[in-house]
Amino acid sequence: MNFKNEPAAIAGFLEDTSNLKNGWTPGVFFPETPEEVASLLREACADGRRYTIAGNGTGTTGARIPFGDYVIAMQKLDRIGEVEPTIDGRALLRVQGGALLQDVQAKAAAAGWFYPPDPTEKTCFIGSTISNNSTGSRSLKYGPTRNHVQALQIALPQGDLLEITRGQHLADAAGNFTLDLPLAGRVTFRLPDYTMPKTSKHNAGYWSKPGMDLVDLFIGSEGTLGVIVEATLLLRPAPERVIACLAWFRSEEELLGFVGEARAGSGGVSPRALELFDRRALEFLRQSYPDIAKEMAGAVYFEEETTVEREEACLEAWLELMEQCGSPVEKSWAALDSEGLQKLRDFRHQLPVLVNEWLSRQSESKVSTDMALPDERFAELFRLYRDACDREGFTYIIFGHIGNAHLHLNILPHNHEEFVRAKTLYRQLVSKVLAMGGTLSAEHGIGKLKSEYLVQMYGRKGIREMVRVKKAFDPYLVLNVGNMIPAEYYESET
Numbered sequence: 001m002n003f004k005n006e007p008a009a010i011a012g013f014l015e016d017t018s019n020l021k022n023g024w025t026p027g028v029f030f031p032e033t034p035e036e037v038a039s040l041l042r043e044a045c046a047d048g049r050r051y052t053i054a055g056n057g058t059g060t061t062g063a064r065i066p067f068g069d070y071v072i073a074m075q076k077l078d079r080i081g082e083v084e085p086t087i088d089g090r091a092l093l094r095v096q097g098g099a100l101l102q103d104v105q106a107k108a109a110a111a112g113w114f115y116p117p118d119p120t121e122k123t124c125f126i127g128s129t130i131s132n133n134s135t136g137s138r139s140l141k142y143g144p145t146r147n148h149v150q151a152l153q154i155a156l157p158q159g160d161l162l163e164i165t166r167g168q169h170l171a172d173a174a175g176n177f178t179l180d181l182p183l184a185g186r187v188t189f190r191l192p193d194y195t196m197p198k199t200s201k202h203n204a205g206y207w208s209k210p211g212m213d214l215v216d217l218f219i220g221s222e223g224t225l226g227v228i229v230e231a232t233l234l235l236r237p238a239p240e241r242v243i244a245c246l247a248w249f250r251s252e253e254e255l256l257g258f259v260g261e262a263r264a265g266s267g268g269v270s271p272r273a274l275e276l277f278d279r280r281a282l283e284f285l286r287q288s289y290p291d292i293a294k295e296m297a298g299a300v301y302f303e304e305e306t307t308v309e310r311e312e313a314c315l316e317a318w319l320e321l322m323e324q325c326g327s328p329v330e331k332s333w334a335a336l337d338s339e340g341l342q343k344l345r346d347f348r349h350q351l352p353v354l355v356n357e358w359l360s361r362q363s364e365s366k367v368s369t370d371m372a373l374p375d376e377r378f379a380e381l382f383r384l385y386r387d388a389c390d391r392e393g394f395t396y397i398i399f400g401h402i403g404n405a406h407l408h409l410n411i412l413p414h415n416h417e418e419f420v421r422a423k424t425l426y427r428q429l430v431s432k433v434l435a436m437g438g439t440l441s442a443e444h445g446i447g448k449l450k451s452e453y454l455v456q457m458y459g460r461k462g463i464r465e466m467v468r469v470k471k472a473f474d475p476y477l478v479l480n481v482g483n484m485i486p487a488e489y490y491e492s493e494t
Helices: 007-014 034-042 101-111 124-129 214-218 254-264 279-285 311-324 338-360 377-392 415-436 451-473 487-492
Strands: 001-002 027-028 051-054 070-073 092-097 151-153 162-166 178-181 183-191 227-237 243-247 274-278 298-306 334-336 396-401 406-411
Touching: 007 027, 007 070, 027 406, 034 151, 034 162, 034 227, 092 101, 092 124, 092 311, 101 124, 124 151, 124 227, 151 214, 162 214, 162 334, 183 334, 183 451, 227 334, 243 254, 243 311, 243 338, 254 274, 254 298, 254 311, 274 279, 274 377, 274 451, 279 298, 279 396, 298 338, 334 338, 338 396, 377 415, 406 415
Parallel strands: 027 070, 051 070
Antiparallel strands: 001 027, 092 227, 151 162, 151 227, 178 183, 243 298, 243 334, 274 298, 274 396, 396 406
C-alpha cells in the first residue's frame, strides 16, 4: 500500500467541484484491496489517525476534502467482475468501490445489460454514487441508486469487513438492528427517529423506514458509517430502442402543462426522463447552439424506452402531446438512434460547462440549490425559484429533473454584494422548501458545505439521532468526521 505526503502528490485531494478552500492532510494512503482499507481503520485509534475517504473529485459538497485528517484514496480498488444473469430476468455485477461509473455502464452494455443510475459526471466512483444515493435524469423511471444495489462489502470504522446482502438484515418491529462482528463485538442500535420527506429523490441524512434493510442505511450515508469497498449491482436488460426529443415552448405555462401531462402518461407516453431548461438556460446554450429560436421560453428534454415495433407509435404519441400543449412540433429536435441520442445528451451536459466558463470571468462563485419537493409540486418549485430571483434582479438559470420536482437553481453573482444577497436568498429558499415538505438535497448530498442546513431540516433532535447511529459503528470517531453531521454535535453527545 502506497503512502504519499509530498505537496504535489496530495494537492489534488484538497479540492473537488465545491470550491471549498483551505483543506490540508498529513498524507494520502492508496490501498489496493478491501483488507488494506480495513487494516487502516483497525489501527486508526492506536495510530492517532482520523480518515477522510476520497472519491474521484466530482462531488459538489466538499465531502472528500480533509481538514487535518489522513486521506484514503479509493482509485486502486477498481476491479469490475463479470455479468451474471439471474433467474428473474435481471443480472448481477460485482464491482469495487473505486470503479468508474462509465466503466461499469460500459461493461454492462457490452453484455447486453443496463445499469440505470446516470449522474451527470460519468467519471465518479461507483462507491461514491452508492454513498450519495446518486440519481440523474433516468431516476424518473428507475429511482435512485439504492434501487439497484443488491449487496455491499463495507470496511467498518473498527476494522471489520461486513458483507451484507439485501434481505439478510431487516429492522425488527421496534426499529432495532443487532450485528455480531469479529472486532467490534455486538453492535445494537435503533433506527433514527425522524420523519422523512415525501419526495421521490432524497439524499440528506441517514435513511429511516420501518422494517428497512440494513443495506439502505449505508446507501446515502456519505461514508460516515463505513467505506464501501465492493458492491453487487442489479442490472436490467438493455432497452431495444430509446427515443429522445427536445421540445420547445413559447410560454412557461405551456411548458409546465406539458410536464404535467407527460408525468400523468397522457396519450400513452411513458417517459424515463423529463428535464427542464428555462429561458435563461437557453440563452447560455445559444452560445454553442445558435439555432435555438430566440422566442422560446424554455424547453423540455425527454426520453422513452420502446421497441422496434412500437417506436413509430411512441414517437407519434409524443408529437401529438407536444402539439396539444402548444409546442411548435416542427422546431423540435428528435433522436431515434444512438448518435442522435448522444447529441441531445451532449446538449444537456453543455449547460454546466458554459456556466462555469461564465463564472471563470467573475470574481464570485455561483450559489446553487439541490432541493426537491413532492413530485406533484414541480410547478410550485419552478415558480418559487423564478419569482424570487426576478424580484432580486439576479442573473440565474433554472434547469434539471422537473419530472421528480427536483430543479437546480444557479444564481450567478457579478460581484460580492450580489453573492451575499444570493446566500441570503438561498437560506430563505431552504426554509420555504422545507416548510413545503421538501428535501434539502435530492442528489448531491450534504458533505461539509450544507451540514448547517441539515440541522434546519431535522432539528437538533434529528441530528442527535444521526450521531447515535454514527457512534454505534464509529465510537472513536475515526471516519469522515465533519461530513453531513456538524462536528459540534459529536462534542455535545460525549
